[in-house]
Amino acid sequence: MVVEKNSASWQTAVSNISRWLHDQFLENVPLEDRIGRFLASFTQNLDQFIAQYPEKTDLTRPELALLMAVVFLYPAEETADWQQLVKQLLAHAANGKAPSNEALLDLAIAYGCGWQRALAMRDHETEERWHRAILALRIMVEGSLHQTFKLIIPLLPYQISLFSGSIKEWGRFYSNVITLELLNNRCRCGKHKQDCKKKGDSYVCGRACCRDEHQLAAWEPKVCSLQAFVAHSIRGNASSQLKTGALATSMLYPLLNEDSGITVDSVEFKVCGRCSDTAVLQSIAQHQEPKSQGSVMYEGNSCPECDAPANRQTTYHKARKNWILIPYELGGAYEMLDRWRCPRCRNLFPITWTACPICASSTPQRKTNIWVYSPWLQYSDEEEDSR
Ligand SMILES: [Zn+2]
Ligand SMILES: [Zn+2]
Numbered sequence: 579m580v581v582e583k584n585s586a587s588w589q590t591a592v593s594n595i596s597r598w599l600h601d602q603f604l605e606n607v608p609l610e611d612r613i614g615r616f617l618a619s620f621t622q623n624l625d626q627f628i629a630q631y632p633e634k635t636d637l638t639r640p641e642l643a644l645l646m647a648v649v650f651l652y653p654a655e656e657t658a659d660w661q662q663l664v665k666q667l668l669a670h671a672a673n674g675k676a677p678s679n680e681a682l683l684d685l686a687i688a689y690g691c692g693w694q695r696a697l698a699m700r701d702h703e704t705e706e707r708w709h710r711a712i713l714a715l716r717i718m719v720e721g722s723l724h725q726t727f728k729l730i731i732p733l734l735p736y737q738i739s740l741f742s743g744s745i746k747e748w749g750r751f752y753s754n755v756i757t758l759e760l761l762n763n764r765c766r767c768g769k770h771k772q773d774c775k776k777k778g779d780s781y782v783c784g785r786a787c788c789r790d791e792h793q794l795a796a797w798e799p800k801v802c803s804l805q806a807f808v809a810h811s812i813r814g815n816a817s818s819q820l821k822t823g824a825l826a827t828s829m830l831y832p833l834l835n836e837d838s839g840i841t842v843d844s845v846e847f848k849v850c851g852r853c854s855d856t857a858v859l860q861s862i863a864q865h866q867e868p869k870s871q872g873s874v875m876y877e878g879n880s881c882p883e884c885d886a887p888a889n890r891q892t893t894y895h896k897a898r899k900n901w902i903l904i905p906y907e908l909g910g911a912y913e914m915l916d917r918w919r920c921p922r923c924r925n926l927f928p929i930t931w932t933a934c935p936i937c938a939s940s941t942p943q944r945k946t947n948i949w950v951y952s953p954w955l956q957y958s959d960e961e962e963d964s965r
């Protein structure tokens with residue numbers, strides 16, 4: 579039989595926690611710094627608190643953890659039905675196994691930002707979002723943005739910097755925009771779920787974006803941590819490797835694209851006819867598109883491995899999807915060019931040609947355009963293409 583813990587033990591725990599937090603997180607420190615430190619050392623905080631208040635409490639450790647999180651994040655000077663709030667949040671924790679401290683903190687932050695409020699107590703106080711929880715989410719978003727910048731920078735050409743000005747400033751600016759859109763479930767990135775169909779100028783959903791991972795309301799604590807969810811929102815996946823195709827569907831991408839020109843799109847590559855795998859060379863000989871796997875692909879004028887020069891007559895030109903690039907106009911080395919895509923072998927070639935140089939099939943009905951690496955755009959790419 580479950581014995582209802584009496585409200586006196588909750589009251590005691592609340593006042594002990596409040597007092598302890600007050601001593602640990604001095605008010606002369608800026609609020610954001612206090613919140614940052616609270617998030618970064620949540621488990622230590624909890625351990626220290628328990629060590630400092632060893633009096634017997636019949637609250638469980640998860641109850642204490644959640645209580646500490648909500649007392650810290652709740653609007654100062656206001657009070658809530660803590661016991662009910664903690665119970666309600668605990669019900670969302672992973673089923674079965676004991677939830678981690680971080681998982682409990684996630685619940686408090688998300689709830690404070692408005693997540694699951696429709697199911698909340700009808701209490702008017704709880705309907706408002708908690709300022710501190712919003713700051714906590716912003717800190718998470720900012721951290722994830724900087725991780726993402728670190729993943730993108732190595733993919734950029736040598737002299738290109740991600741932003742003009744301070745990367746810290748941009749991180750702060752983007753974290754404000756993304757946090758607000760995320761917690762209001764109102765992303766405007768223009769990306770939609772795969773099954774959301776286009777209807778005239780808009781989409782069936784009637785919204786600017788309907789992707790689940792761009793809305794805090796869609797976070798499922800049983801599926802992933804809030805941190806992983808945020809990473810998903812920001813760069814399209816939560817792993818420590820950047821997936822450029824996923825990045826293109828992220829909340830960060832439209833911002834980056836507009837401010838620094840970073841573009842994820844298809845790029846024309848040359849397939850070396852000498853050092854690619856036999857299977858690749860066979861495909862080309864049989865007038866089929868070669869697979870990327872086994873292809874030695876390059877963008878310059880000659881193969882970096884064997885030095886064989888690229889030649890329109892003999893070198894297969896292949897589209898490579900989800901390539902990260904910066905257009906020429908924005909300081910990069912890529913230019914969008916018109917191409918024919920051979921209806922037979924899928925080779926890409928300039929529209930001045932009347933037949934595919936590789937397989938001699940005549941040109942298709944429709945032009946394609948694709949990004950082409952043109953580092954010496956001044957001299958144009960005529961050298962290779964006008965032969
Ligand atoms: Zn979106
Ligand atoms: Zn949609």
Ligand SMILES: [Zn+2]
Nearest residue numbers: 802806807810
């Ligand atoms: Zn996820």
Ligand SMILES: [Zn+2]
Nearest residue numbers: 850853881884
């Ligand atoms: Zn080669």
Ligand SMILES: [Zn+2]
Nearest residue numbers: 920923934937
């Ligand atoms: Zn062809």
